[in-house]
Amino acid sequence: MPKPYPEEFRQDVVRVARNRGPGVTVEQVATDFGVHPMTLWKWMRRADIDDGSKPGVSSQESAELREVRRRIKLLEQENEVLRRAAAYLSRAHLPKRIYPLVKELAVDGVPVTVTCRVLKLARQPYYRWLDKPVADAVLEESYRANALFDAHRDDPEFGYRFLADEARGAGARMADRTAWRICRDNRWWSAFGKKCGRGKKAGPPVHDDLVSRNRMKSRLAVTALDNAVARREHVDGCILHSDRGSQFRSRKFVRALDRHRMVGSIGRVGAAGDNAAMESFFSLLQKNVLDRRSWATREELRIAIVSWIERTYHRRRRQAALGRLTPVEFETVMTTPALQAA
Template identity: 25%
Template sequence: MKFAAIADWAESGDFPIEFMCRELGVSRSGYYAWRDRAPSQRERADHGLTAIITQVYERLRGNPGVRRVHAELITLGHRVSPKRVWRLMKAAGLQGRHPKPWKRTTIVGDAPVPALDLIGRDFTAEAPNQRWCGDITYVKTWDGWAYVATVIDLHSRAVVGWAIAEHMRTELVTAALDMALARREPPAGVIFHSDRGSQYTSTIFAEYCAKNGIRRSLGRTGICFDNAVSESFFATYKKELVHTRPWPTVKHLTKETFDWIETY
């Protein structure tokens, strides 16, 4: 580090090399040996990998942390450890966005319509349109609170339906499911898993699912891990989009959410 600092100051002409070596307690011969030494193979490899990491970071809009960058490098064919990715990102000043504190939005209904947990924390599916999950989150705009509902296919983790409104009534979640049904046209018996929020336990929602051939599945009350895929998606949505800027209107939020989900 001392040699690197001396090289920077020497290049800008701030101080004489002999003076800097003396003040920093290093030898001139050591400095010149360091300066003339060719970069090692490891250093050259780190330099090239840092350039790729920077490209990945910029392409993902400055959002990804170490795990997502590491996963992206693996898909690009680079065999590299997460620890090395962390070291290079830290050296390059690249850091992923972090979520803000969580706020409860689930409101348990007074008389929930019974439904079993058909998922049991097994968030996989052998084929598309077999098992879906969903949830609701909130976003504060200058006009007031907005609420976002999603439908995620557990086979690919793709968002197949979503809706935004200024209320948390059952119509919000059915609007998201309307989009999913229109896009995917699933066979009768597709499972839709959610928490026990009042929207998902209402009689209106039960009737909607029966009419559209959807099998309802409910996690346990107060156990966020029972709907972990939906929770994880919203954590990413919040830290990569919602918490990066103010939201003047629900219309503005809807436009940017469309871009984030559908094109990014």
């Protein structure tokens, strides 16, 4: 790469080009000084901008802009160091636990000087560690803890099994027991513990039923069915199973099934399993959204419910009954064979 021309030389060439005699072109001046004509034109344009005779960003402003960008990049590097060091710092306060992170950041473009300054580490011990790294088992443990910590920070309501699923999805292989041990050592527990207690029977009524809610409306069930069909294709022949609620036995709901060419299925009397799945879902919704904090408006609560269902439950929460797949993954896997069979 050729060396840049000195600043004093540039200024001299620009002066000569500006004060050239009649009939002398800029190209001739450039040839006399051994520079390319386009380069001389750029120098002259830059000089006009610095003098204020033409609009544009001056050399001083460009230098200040480069300095600001350098500082921003440095701040971004420091933030990246702090973000990725969280899992390592939570594991132990020994400096040797941080050295793998320093190496990874250096590979990703963060200078060792910046990382050591942010983490308050000496550079010489780090360079000595490079000659003799820690054991592979310790490094693998740190990777696993990092993956579990990231999953726990994103969704504090997840237990160790779901954290293990998220970590394995991120590439950190481990058994559920290993995930439990790491979570136990770091006290990364679910925000919702299981309540232990015996079931209590309902007490005697203290008031009479003055509302007489003797029949449920079918509008909600029909709307839910239409919304589900609208988000999918090829629902012909699909089976919709429900309990014996009046809304599922209504004529409007039956007509909706016929309109979508779906097959209805109703469980037997007293079959608690028909409602078990939805009761479990509503329990999760209650703990993860409704009981988390107070809600000012219905619209705010609606947005939170939709966000939790679409972001966490459908796409991140793996279920043992679905082969450790998320509902979206399971539906994708099952839809293709069904379409091929059809």
